[in-house]
Amino acid sequence: MKFAGTENYVATDDLKVAVNAAATLRRPLLIKGEPGTGKTVLAQEVADAFGMELIEWHIKSTTKAQQGLYEYDAVSRLRDSQLGDEKVKDIKNYIKRGKLWDAFESDKTPVLLIDEIDKADIEFPNDLLLELDRMEFHVYETGETIKAKNRPIVIITSNNEKELPDAFLRRCFFHFIKFPDKETMKEIIAVHYPDIQQMLVREALNIFFDMREVPGLKKKPSTSELLDWLKLLMAEDLPLDVLKSKDPSKLIPPLHGALLKNEQDVHLFERLAFMSRRQSG
Amino acid sequence: MLTNFFYDLKDGGVPVSIKEYLMLMEAMQAGCANYSVDDFYFLSRSAFVKDEKNLDKFDRIFGKVFEGIEFIGDEEVEVPEEWLRKMAELYLSKEEMEKIEALGSWDEIMETLKKRLEEQDERHQGGNKWVGTAGTSPFGAYGYNPEGVRIGQKEGRHGRAVKVWDKREYKNLDDTIELGTRNIKIALRKLRQFARKGEATELDLDGTIKATAHNGFLDIKMVPERHNAVKILLFLDVGGSMDPHIKVCEELFSAARTEFKHLEFFYFHNCLYERVWKDNVRRFNDVTSTMDVLHTFPHDYKVIFVGDASMSPYEITYPGGSVEHWNEEAGEVWMKRMTDIYQKAVWLNPIPDTHWEYSHSIQIMKTIMEDRMFPLTLAGLEDAIKALR
Numbered sequence: 001m002k003f004a005g006t007e008n009y010v011a012t013d014d015l016k017v018a019v020n021a022a023a024t025l026r027r028p029l030l031i032k033g034e035p036g037t038g039k040t041v042l043a044q045e046v047a048d049a050f051g052m053e054l055i056e057w058h059i060k061s062t063t064k065a066q067q068g069l070y071e072y073d074a075v076s077r078l079r080d081s082q083l084g085d086e087k088v089k090d091i092k093n094y095i096k097r098g099k100l101w102d103a104f105e106s107d108k109t110p111v112l113l114i115d116e117i118d119k120a121d122i123e124f125p126n127d128l129l130l131e132l133d134r135m136e137f138h139v140y141e142t143g144e145t146i147k148a149k150n151r152p153i154v155i156i157t158s159n160n161e162k163e164l165p166d167a168f169l170r171r172c173f174f175h176f177i178k179f180p181d182k183e184t185m186k187e188i189i190a191v192h193y194p195d196i197q198q199m200l201v202r203e204a205l206n207i208f209f210d211m212r213e214v215p216g217l218k219k220k221p222s223t224s225e226l227l228d229w230l231k232l233l234m235a236e237d238l239p240l241d242v243l244k245s246k247d248p249s250k251l252i253p254p255l256h257g258a259l260l261k262n263e264q265d266v267h268l269f270e271r272l273a274f275m276s277r278r279q280s281g
Numbered sequence: 282m283l284t285n286f287f288y289d290l291k292d293g294g295v296p297v298s299i300k301e302y303l304m305l306m307e308a309m310q311a312g313c314a315n316y317s318v319d320d321f322y323f324l325s326r327s328a329f330v331k332d333e334k335n336l337d338k339f340d341r342i343f344g345k346v347f348e349g350i351e352f353i354g355d356e357e358v359e360v361p362e363e364w365l366r367k368m369a370e371l372y373l374s375k376e377e378m379e380k381i382e383a384l385g386s387w388d389e390i391m392e393t394l395k396k397r398l399e400e401q402d403e404r405h406q407g408g409n410k411w412v413g414t415a416g417t418s419p420f421g422a423y424g425y426n427p428e429g430v431r432i433g434q435k436e437g438r439h440g441r442a443v444k445v446w447d448k449r450e451y452k453n454l455d456d457t458i459e460l461g462t463r464n465i466k467i468a469l470r471k472l473r474q475f476a477r478k479g480e481a482t483e484l485d486l487d488g489t490i491k492a493t494a495h496n497g498f499l500d501i502k503m504v505p506e507r508h509n510a511v512k513i514l515l516f517l518d519v520g521g522s523m524d525p526h527i528k529v530c531e532e533l534f535s536a537a538r539t540e541f542k543h544l545e546f547f548y549f550h551n552c553l554y555e556r557v558w559k560d561n562v563r564r565f566n567d568v569t570s571t572m573d574v575l576h577t578f579p580h581d582y583k584v585i586f587v588g589d590a591s592m593s594p595y596e597i598t599y600p601g602g603s604v605e606h607w608n609e610e611a612g613e614v615w616m617k618r619m620t621d622i623y624q625k626a627v628w629l630n631p632i633p634d635t636h637w638e639y640s641h642s643i644q645i646m647k648t649i650m651e652d653r654m655f656p657l658t659l660a661g662l663e664d665a666i667k668a669l670r
Contacts, residue, residue, distance in 0.1 A: 017323035021313040027304065032333060074490055078499055169331035170300045176333040 009038065009045040010180075010187045018175040019046060028114075028132055028154040030169070033177030036222030039157040043113035046155065053110045055152070057099035059120045065127030068098040068114075069137050069146075091141050100131060104148040112152045118161040125168040133171055180223060182209065192227055196234060203243040204230060207253050216268060221259040229258035286325075286346045293342045295335045304328050318347070481505050512543035514578055514623070518588025519548045519561055526631035529657055530587055533629070537585075545578065551592045552612035552646075553619065554603055571615055575622055583669045584619060584626035587657065590646040591632065597645050616649045627665040628654040634661070 003019040005011035011019070022029035023046075031039045047054035057068055073094045080088040087093045097105075103112040117125060131137045135148035156172065158164065180188060182205055189201055204226075212220045221229075232255045233243075243253070252269050253259070260266050283305075290297050305328040308314070314321040322343060330339045481503035488502035515537060517530060537544055547557035547569065556568040595602040597612045620626050628646060630637070634656040637643045647654040653668050655661035 013319065014323040014326070017313065017320050018327040021308045021311075021324055021327060024311045024313055025304070025308055030331070074486060075484075078490070078493055082499055164331075166296065166331075170298055172331065173304075173327045174331045175327055176330075176336060 003046055003049050006045045006049050008048075008191055009041065010184060010191055011042075011045075012180075012184065015042075015175055015177065018173055022155075022173045023050070023153050025173075026135075026151040026153065028156050028172045030156045030158060030164075030172040030174045031177060032158050032160055032174070034179055034220075034222055035159060036224035037177045037179060038223060039177060040113070040115055043111055043115075043155040043157075046153065047111040050109075050111070050153070052153070053106065053108065054113060055099055055103045055106070055110050056113045056115060058115045059117055059124070061119050061121075063120045063124070065120075065124050065131075066098075068100040068128065069131065070098050070101055070139060071096045072141050095139065095141060100128075100137070101146055103152040104135060104137075104146050106152070107149065109150040110152045112154045114154065114156045116159055117156050118158040118164070125164050129168060129171070179212075185223070185226070188223060189227070189230060193230060193234065196230065197240070199240055200233065200243070201230075203240065204233065207243065208259070211253070211259065214268070214272070217260075217265050218262050219260075219265065221261075225259050225261070229255060232258050282346075286342075289342050289346050290329060290339065293338055295329060295338050295342070296331075297329050301328050322347075510543075511541060512578075512582045513537065513541050513545070514574075514582045514584045515544060515546040516553065516557065516584070516586045516588075517546060517548050518586075518590075519550060521551065522589050522591050523631075526589065526657070529631055533587065533657065533662075543582075545582075547574065549588075550603075550605055551588070552590075552596050552603070553586075553615045554606075554608045554612055555610065555615065571618075575618060580622050580624065582623060584623040585665070585669075586626070586628040586650075588628070588630065589632050590628065590630055590643045590654070591640055592642045594641045594645055597642060597649075613645075613649060616646075620650065625669045626650065626653065627668050629657045629661065629665055630654055631657040633658075 003011070003016055003023065005016065018029060019042075021027075031042060033039055043056070044054055046052075072091075073096060077088055077091075077094045099112065103110050132154060135151050136145060138145050185205060185208075186201065189196065189205075208221065208226050208229075211217075236255065238254055252266075252273055256266065256269070260269065283302075287297060287302050305325055308324055308328065309321075314324045325343070326336070326339055330336055483504050483506050485502040485504040488504065489500065492500035492502055515534070517534065523530070534546070537546075547559060548561060549557050553571065555571050557571055557574060558568045560567055592604075593602070596604065597616075600609060600611050601607050602611060628650045630643065632640075632643070637647070637654075643654075653665070655665040655668075
């Protein structure tokens with residue numbers, strides 16, 4: 001069982017090694033990187049490559065670790081008790097399974113994605129230490145212990161909004177997805193749009209990487225934005241020389257809305273265009 | 282070898298533990314590294330490095346420990362032609378060159394040179410590991426011979442331009458180098474203190490259960506949501522010697538503004554005196570008396586000064602020392618009043634801490650702050666936050 005990327009996903013060598021190590025030892029794999037470099041997609045692709053089910057757990061600022069295990073719905077039990085419902089006698093009726101429980105009880109080895117773990121409270125990762133280490137947890141309300149039938153492959157993504165505790169990090173493999181270079185980017189585009197013209201790709205990539213070099217951008221465009229932009233370019237069927245033109249008055253690339261996501265950056269580009277026009281004029 | 286590597290990492294400041302070492306062993310046993318140096322590099326990196334800011338450190342140490350390991354065991358050493366050409370210029374005297382040219386073709390020249398180099402090789406190293414020993418040999422990468430020709434770095438035997446860890450792609454992620462608003466925000470977040478205050482909007486489950494059990498009917502209790510309750514007073518030095526540091530101060534300021542709900546900021550020049558201001562354009566008209574600041578904000582505010590503290594020592598210690606106006610009381614007195622009221626106070630200095638000892642005024646200010654002066658880097662900021670907590 002080796003992960004080697006899929007037909008929809010270009011994995012670099014270091015990423016392959018990290019995924020394979022995590023899959024072999026069944027330790028969590030922590031993925032960090034710039035937004036839009038394919039952190040979340042990776043879990044889907046790993047699941048596809050291994051032919052496994054993907055269980056996704058998206059973390060929000062209000063998510064508690066306990067919710068991943070199970071939740072005890074005390075309020076509806078209280079309500080039922082007032083209505084004299086028969087259900088109320090068995091506490092099991094009010095235990096709601098979480099994603100981790102689903103992953104542990106699954107008959108076939110699943111891939112569990114814990115997405116954007118840094119969004120949650122700072123203590124969140126610590127609360128999952130034992131559960132991810134031993135792959136088991138205890139349900140206090142019913143007294144049963146849930147143990148993983150097959151240790152799932154756990155993939156955790158983080159956007160670095162909070163630092164993760166050391167004890168948690170020590171149990172993970174770590175991979176930082178760096179921004180792809182031009183060659184890798186070409187591969188990624190080929191995977192997504194196989195019939196795109198080579199010329200278009202080359203011109204678009206040049207513009208894209210030049211754009212990332214512009215100092216002072218609030219949000220540099222990333223892979224997913226490049227892919228969107230290419231899609232737009234293809235849909236609009238713009239003549240190729242629009243991209244190629246070195247006319248300084250057209251410094252802002254066509255359909256830039258797909259690449260620049262905030263108005264300060266667009267202003268910055270307009271200012272640069274204005275300045276270069278003045279220089280040439 | 283591996284144990285040495287582990288300790289080198291630890292000494293080099295990469296936070297590694299036995300747990301990770303064992304994990305690496307386990308992965309190696311399971312065959313994850315597959316006997317290739319590159320795979321081993323990727324695997325050990327993924328096991329040992331848990332934060333991208335440490336990737337550069339890791340690369341450097343890996344390069345040092347395993348330098349040249351790629352070439353051990355290679356029986357025959359290929360000498361690239363380009364190198365030979367360069368070598369020809371370096372190692373053959375003019376007469377020799379002429380003689381060889383008389384011999385005829387370039388191939389023959391190469392043969393002669395190759396022989397020479399092999400001799401030289403044996404003399405220097407006694408083996409054929411001609412790359413990577415970084416010693417006195419005139420050829421091979423990383424050597425100290427200024428005329429040496431870089432072989433290993435220019436063209437590896439595996440068709441790779443540079444060894445991966447030699448590329449040091451993660452250089453700018455090292456936290457002692459760069460400070461962006463995002464990083465600052467993450468650092469500032471550590472200062473959060475949560476408290477429940479204000480409108481009750483959340484269901485208090487425990488309270489509800491307790492009240493219901495107590496009363497015998499469903500009695501819902503609500504609690505206010507948790508908020509960050511930490512309060513900050515920020516004093517920023519502006520003008521003069523602070524001009525080169527504007528960018529980093531701006532970043533700190535914008536990060537702090539979005540992070541803290543209770544943030545008050547004031548400007549001062551060089552040292553704190555009897556007045557501060559909020560708007561730099563109207564700094565001479567619209568001033569706030571420092572006494573008012575002391576009286577307005579309770580002592581549980583945390584105070585952060587940002588300034589280079591680089592001035593004439595008189596500006597701190599003598600009345601009338603200020604460069605802008607006549608101050609009745611010395612800056613020192615005002616600083617003391619500040620630190621007496623606000624127990625939690627730090628000074629952030631954009632000047633690197635290695636230069637501090639050369640400036641008398643920085644030393645004075647550091648003493649006034651009871652050593653709670655930190656460099657304005659991410660690491661310094663984290664230390665400052667620790668002191669504020």
